[in-house]
Amino acid sequence: MIGILLARIRLFIRKPLTFVIFTGMSIGFALVLGGSGGPATVQVPLYAEDQEVQNSFIGNALVENETYSFDWTSKAELEEIITNGKAEAGAILTNDGYQLIVGVDSPNAALIENTLSDLYRKQHLEEEIMTSSGLENQADQEELLNELRLSQESPVFSISNSHFRGTNTWMYDSTFQTLFGFTLFFVIYTIAYNVLPILIEKKDGIWDRIILSPVKKWEMYTANLLYTFFEGYLQVVIIFLIFRYWVGVDFNGRFIEALLFVIPYVFAIVAMSIFLTALVKTTQQFNAVIPILAISMAMIGGAYWPIEIVESEFLLALSKINPLTYGMEILNGIAVYGFQVEELLFPISILVIMGVVMMGLGIHLMEKRHV
Amino acid sequence: MLELINLSKKFKQVHAVENLNMFIEKGEIIGLLGPNGAGKSTAITMLSSLVEPSSGDVKFNGKSILKNPAQLRNIVGMVPQDIALYSDLTAEENLQFFGRIYKIKGVELKRKIDEVLKLIGLTDRRKDVVKKYSGGMKRRLNIGVALLHEPEFLIMDEPTVGIDPQSRNYILETVKRLNREKQITILYTSHYMEEVEFLCDRIYIMDQGNLIASGTKDEIKSILSAEKVISIKADNMNDAFIGSLKENPLVNRMVVSEKEVTIMAGKEVNIFSPLIKMAEDSQLDLHSLDIKTPTLEDVFLHLTGRALRD
Known part of the structure; x- marks a missing residue:
């Protein structure tokens, strides 16, 4: 078994290109589409109808916002950006209020509005306090404002919210969506193309040679599948590490859990690949089926877009037999919804069951059909 | 040493091999001759315990190998018709891999690799990856891998298909030497009658899954x-x-x-x-x-x- 593992590692070192390409593509797509590639996140063009807004508390707070990139622009340019779809939403600000211009009705539009209304509410509150205080000296007013802001940063009560998960409520985070989606999508290719050598080795007679040796058949399967799992998991770990420590995505403070709980998904994909290898007759068939299957899985499993926006009952039913759906559920559960382990047990169990069933069927079929 | 008794293999409606009877004595080179599709490869995969026959038995030293193939597998070396090698590894790395799966390690593995490379004439190219080899060199390494664990019985399935005459002669001479110097029993399948005539003590001729003639070269020719x-x-x-x-x-x-x-x-x-x-x-x-x-x-x-x- 060690001999087989060593040979696989040696082959990987000699030809790492496939692994590098799929890892690179996962990172690239997640960076570009997830908006985690640089300091800017979602672009929001702003136009100040009253010029003093730009230098006000609201203007400064918007420019310093880390979630969205608020950029001052002219009214015409703002309209052009929204019309051309270069930004999902923009806003026209006045001293007393704002007008939100929505180009694409996305979760971000609601969040931008929240940000704006929050700031105007704060400003209004500060103005009310100033008026009520009766202070006329500007230095006193500023001192009061500073004290007020300081006290707001250290509140007397800390309030935390928790809620039951409803079927109609969902949260969207474009960074996590693309990071998890493309990681889980591209790892299918890495894993599948690592199971494929079993088919090739059987055809070429290498498998026969190993069968005639003292190596047991279970050792042959274990070594190959263990290696495949290792390479697939390594890809996920590398991508997550890059996003955690280079891009700065904090995984909601649960990075280790994300790494651990993705293991059932990798296992299920290894099992699915061996099952697929057993069903096809040639490598050509395998090469044709893998992209179709992987893309279909990504589309109905919520890798490309949130599964919550899919409305077709048929597609939603199909997603229930798709390992990627549960992989996304686990990762989003950890990083976006902040679920506890107990809440993740259901998707984990489904993936383990899928893995065991497909692995068993795959090996059985393979043995029956080939040697 | 080895007997095939009424061995048959049926794939759906096709009889790949039908009631094949053969025996192989220790130290012989046996030729299994027949055109493509005659059933030679199916026969040898059954006798090497890789495929279970539909009916019949294979006996090694009087004992059936169908239930206990290990006794035969321990002494058999297989040269498949395809190049069963890792094309992205070097000759030496391939031999290391196949040596390790036979539990050969350390100094002994190194000694055997050197010996095999010398025998197949690839010592100078040991560090080259297999995909850069010519067809003949790949065929030679394909044989070398089967010799690494010093088998007593070597099964060679059309080992000279698709190579140049020089490499072919080299392989044929190597097969003769293995039999003569190391007393390896060899079952050699081919559809090249010159090879079988050159190498083999006794010959079995197959066609469409059936054995149609057997005996020494002279015995078979006396049919005419x-x-x-x-x-x-x-x-x-x-x-x-x-x-x-x-x-x-x-x-x-x-x-x-x-x-x-x-x-x-x-x-x-x-x-x-x-x-x-x-x-x-x-x-x-x-x-x-x-x-x-x-x-x-x-x-x-x-x-x-x-x-x-x-």
């Missing part, structure tokens, strides 16, 4: 003792001449190629005069008319009515 084999060569071989040969009752069997026709006729029959007359009538420019020493190819023709490489 009642017939003579005549080769007719002409530059303008034509349909009229071939047609008249087909209609002639003195001609038992014939094989036609571009400029040559091989026929078989009874030993006592005077066929030359009719042949010359037929050639004249067909306006054939006869090049030669020879009586040949029968070959295994001729025996196959006699038994099946087809050439070995049809």
Whole structure:
């Protein structure tokens, strides 16, 4: 078994290109589409109808916002950006209020509005306090404002919210969506193309040679599948590490859990690949089926877009037999919804069951059909 | 040493091998001859315990290997028809891999690798990746891998397919040496009758899943003792001449190629005069008319009515 593992590692070192390409593509797509590639996140063009807004508390707070990139622009340019779809939403600000211009009705539009209304509410509150205080000296007013802001940063009560998960409520985070989606999508290719050598080795007679040796058949399967799992998991770990420590995505403070709980998904994909290898007759068939299957899985499993926006009952039913759906559920559960382990047990169990069933069927079929 | 008893293999409705009976004694080189699709590869995968027969038995030293294949697997070396190697690894790395799966380690593994590389003439190219090798070199390494654990019994499935004559001769000489110097018992399958004639002590001939002849070379050739084999060569071989040969009752069997026709006729029959007359009538420019020493190819023709490489 060690001999087989060593040979696989040696082959990987000699030809790492496939692994590098799929890892690179996962990172690239997640960076570009997830908006985690640089300091800017979602672009929001702003136009100040009253010029003093730009230098006000609201203007400064918007420019310093880390979630969205608020950029001052002219009214015409703002309209052009929204019309051309270069930004999902923009806003026209006045001293007393704002007008939100929505180009694409996305979760971000609601969040931008929240940000704006929050700031105007704060400003209004500060103005009310100033008026009520009766202070006329500007230095006193500023001192009061500073004290007020300081006290707001250290509140007397800390309030935390928790809620039951409803079927109609969902949260969207474009960074996590693309990071998890493309990681889980591209790892299918890495894993599948690592199971494929079993088919090739059987055809070429290498498998026969190993069968005639003292190596047991279970050792042959274990070594190959263990290696495949290792390479697939390594890809996920590398991508997550890059996003955690280079891009700065904090995984909601649960990075280790994300790494651990993705293991059932990798296992299920290894099992699915061996099952697929057993069903096809040639490598050509395998090469044709893998992209179709992987893309279909990504589309109905919520890798490309949130599964919550899919409305077709048929597609939603199909997603229930798709390992990627549960992989996304686990990762989003950890990083976006902040679920506890107990809440993740259901998707984990489904993936383990899928893995065991497909692995068993795959090996059985393979043995029956080939040697 | 090894016996195949009424061995059959059926794939759906196709009988790949039917009631095959063979025996192999220690130290022999046995040839299994037959055209493509004759069932040779199926037969050897059954006797090497890789495929379970539909019926029949394989006995090694009197014991069935179907239930306990380990006793045979321990002493067998397999040279498959395909190049069963990792093309992205070097010759040395391939040998290391196959050595390790036979639990050969350390100094012993290194010694055996050196020995095998020397035997197959690849010592100088040991560090090259296999995909850069010529067809002949790959074939030699394919054999080398099977020799690493010093098997007593070597099964070679068409080991010279698709290679140049020089590499072919090298492989044939190597096979002879292995048998002579290391007393390895060899089962050699091929559809090249010259190879089998050159190498083998005894020969089994298969066609369409059945054994059609067996024995030593002389015994098999004696099947043709009642017939003579005549080769007719002409530059303008034509349909009229071939047609008249087909209609002639003195001609038992014939094989036609571009400029040559091989026929078989009874030993006592005077066929030359009719042949010359037929050639004249067909306006054939006869090049030669020879009586040949029968070959295994001729025996196959006699038994099946087809050439070995049809």
